[in-house]
Amino acid sequence: SAVISQKPSRDICQRGTSLTIQCQVDSQVTMMFWYRQQPGQSLTLIATANQGSEATYESGFVIDKFPISRPNLTFSTLTVSNMSPEDSSIYLCSVVTGEQFFGPGTRLTVL
């Protein structure tokens, strides 16, 4: 298994601002993902965070809106840029170590 932490755990932000979410894993992992869970909904994959190269984004998500960094095998950040109320969601990072495990999530509210 893996111990995953995320910061911040929650935040309330103003429209038009940006928020960077951090994900830290207690061991080196190759596969790291970012998911979004909108209120009352299921999870949707935003992107795969690749170490040493640009992230791979899923359909409907773009780098300008959700820039991702992956400087090493234990850490990644997701930035939600130019936020609007529609970005209010829980953002979760996930890693694969045998199975796929999820971090505790970051609950974002945009006013």
Add this chain to the structure above:
Amino acid sequence: ELKVEQNPLFLSMQEGKNYTIYCNYSTTSDRLYWYRQDPGKSLESLFVLLSNGAVKQEGRLMASLDTKARLSTLHITAAVHDLSATYFCAVVGDSSYKLIFGSGTRLLVRP
């Protein structure tokens, strides 16, 4: 494109009763997960099913996989209130470990 359908979306059941949640997926996959999510919390991994005919049990929950029918079931035996949560199935779309989630089943176990 891989699609995952889960039903029912909502299930209200009395303590002591049995019920089954169904998860259908549209294309071949070699890995299926079941997760539990409590309100305001992240996802807890329950089961990972890797092969046709796989069956796993933990307490009052039992999961099975039929890859030919592209169907997984999560069976609840003699439900108790502590099982109240939202349950998600998720299927690995390809060799990249990206997960495609079902819509979730919100389970409420009544006394």
